[in-house]
Amino acid sequence: MAWWQFLIFFFAGLTFLMFMGVPVAIAFLVVNMVGVFMLWGGFNGFNQLILSIDSSISTFYLVPIPMFILMGTLMFYSGIAPRMIKVIDQWLGFISGRLAVLTVGAGAALATLTGVAMGSVAMLGSTLTPEMEKHGYSRSLSIGPVLGSGALAILIPPSTLAIVLASVGGFSVAKTLVAIVAPGILLAIMYVLYILIRVKLRPHEAPAYHVPHVPLGAKVKDTVLYLLPPLSIVVLVIAFIFFGWATPTESAAIGTFLTFLLMVAYGKANLANLKTAVGQATQLSVMILMILTGSAAFSQLLSFSGATSAITTLATTLPVEPVILMLLMMLIVIVIGMFIEQTSIVLVTIPIFLPIINAMGWDPIWFAVIMMVNLELATITPPAGLSLFVMKGVAPAGTTMTDIYWAALPFIMINILLMVILILFPPIALWLPSFM
Template sequence: MSPAEITILMFGSFFILLMVGVPLAWTTAALGLFFTYFLWGVGNLNIIVLRIYDVMGSFSLVAIPLFVFMGNILQQSGIAEDLFHAIHVWLGRLKGGLAAATIVLCCILGAMIGTAGADITITGLICLPFMLQRGYDRKMALGAIASGGALGVLIPPSIMFIIYGVTTGQSIGKLFMGGIGPGLLFGGLYIVYILTKCHLNPTAGPPATEDERNMTFREKLGLTRSLLLPILLIIAVMGAIFFGVATPGEASGIGALGALVCAAVRKTLTWGNLKQSLFATMKTVGLIMWIVFGAMVFICTYTLAGGAEFVRESLTALPLGPWGILILMQLILLALGMVLDIIGITVLFAPMFVPVIKELGFDPLWFGVLFNLNLQIAYLSPPFGYSLFYLKGVAPSDVTMTELYKSALPFMLLQVIGMIICMLFPPVITWLPSVMIK
């Protein structure tokens, strides 16, 4: 059976099983096992076992549960609400200041939590009622939370960078550093859009109340103290990676310990919070790893059948030129993001795309961050934008999915603009990793 026929059968079966409702992890694992048995017999199933064992033995995977645990502890400690109020008192004088403060909060939470879903849920619970109560434009408020929360895909310690790094063999530390520039760029684009819109239409985002605007500098500084511990924790974790003091796996241990210290200082480190954080961590990590293992089984079988080489030869043979092929890959990722989970997209397609990128002469680190930029756009893409579903779960009951889709459109346009900037000016991504201390 030729690689082209294998590709049609495996991916055709893959999408059919997903459409009938089979979970992603079971779909990929079952297809991988079936086609291994069908092509080579029961004697070669041990190859699958060895591949999974090899992935499980990766020290870099230690970072996933520890960073998730760090985020859950900080979430339980109530830091997010204090952060929002502290940021708001400084930006409240501006028209649209609450929405701008929401974007800043999303950036900080992304650096503390590492997962977009938790970021969106927290900001949706804290910021959305506050903005709606102040008379903010609903679509702008919803879009700010959905897009700001999706920055968790880019801002380290993003779990997606860890999965991408383990899957493709790229440096996770450099991927972390490469995500900082685009994350700040995207956050800046969102804030500029919000402030410009509210300047042109002041009713879209009224400024803070007179009492809030008249707070003294000392009172504002007192509220800002809540920023100190989480900011120091972020600096410690990212600084340890940047200066070569610790690997991402080791830095995740620093983050987990630091989160416990933050909670203890705030007197929120209770057995109840610890138990809930551990349970949430196990639930999240279990979900991630089953998807990773299932996809590994699928991609291992597909690669052994010559599929990865077939994809590489097919793409490089297209009369599009290197940049045309790069853009085609991104269009494929955007289309997949409308229907697939981003973890599944990463584990399935990153190993197939990276060899092509290397052959075309592009920097694989640069492409790795671009890959995740596409995943961030996928988080907002209808019909299955995960950001929108997370936000729907915590939004008022009168918020419809149609309204959420419309709210995401201007921010998706900003994401595309930001991605084009990162493509045309690679140092936005590559400069910080290039000055890392090895």
């Protein structure tokens, strides 16, 4: 079988199974098993497949995945998130388009708690979207910021997807987590600037209304009690990684333990909350690790079929500038992201892109950051971005998918603009890791 025939078979089989509703992890395993049978000598090849599966998940650097997920679920199910949103709201009472800006601020804060875009969209969409519509906000402005800020959960550490990407690509997990800090903050600022400009130009989309006055003392007290502690845990985790005081695995364990102590301090460490948080974390961790089992086998099959060397040769001999090649790769990811979820995108594309990255001499951390922005974009890209369907489920009655698609469009363009900026100006992504 020629390498191009193998690629056609793999992607056609994977697409067919996913459209049939087969879970991603099972679809990857089935297609890999067929590929192993055809390329590795029938049933004897399954022994190697088992070894590949074992080696892909029996590694120490994957331990932060369940730890960070548990850290997020402990915070999420202990009632910390609603209190944080309330505190942020108290400080934004004087801003035009206050609720839309609050959505971005709350999304950035929730990003440090959940690490899952759909969870943030569900919470923000069910609480803030009806509030915005009640105060006369346009439907687009009441939905768009929720979609955009919910996706920040992928880009702002601690990000499980960043660990998956670094693990599959063989990049430094610590540097990848640190490198996405600046782009995540920059993207949130770009969202806020867009909202402020839009409200200034089209004030009827966010009518002014009376906001109850909150005394400064009450604001400071609530900030110290309910905002600083959870954010301090996240900052401490990143600081441990940044300064090399602890590995990402150790930092994740410390962060999870401190989160548990915070639950105890808030009086939320009851059996029901702990059971729900641990159960949800276990479910998400198993799902991600099952998907990861297909990565090593797929990479080996690519090499065995000759696809890796052929694609590398083709990419390095194209008569285009390297920046054009990068743009083409990101365009491919955008198109794929319209139909499948982020972890699957990583497993499909990184084994193909990695030889090109090495051949072109690109900094892998720079590429990882650009890729992370693109993966964030995939959550809100029509027609099949997962956050779009979550938003439909929690949006006010009468909201159509067309309304949601149009609301997402400006934030899709902002994400693409950030990708272009990062491609043209690599130091934005690399300056923070350079101090490690």
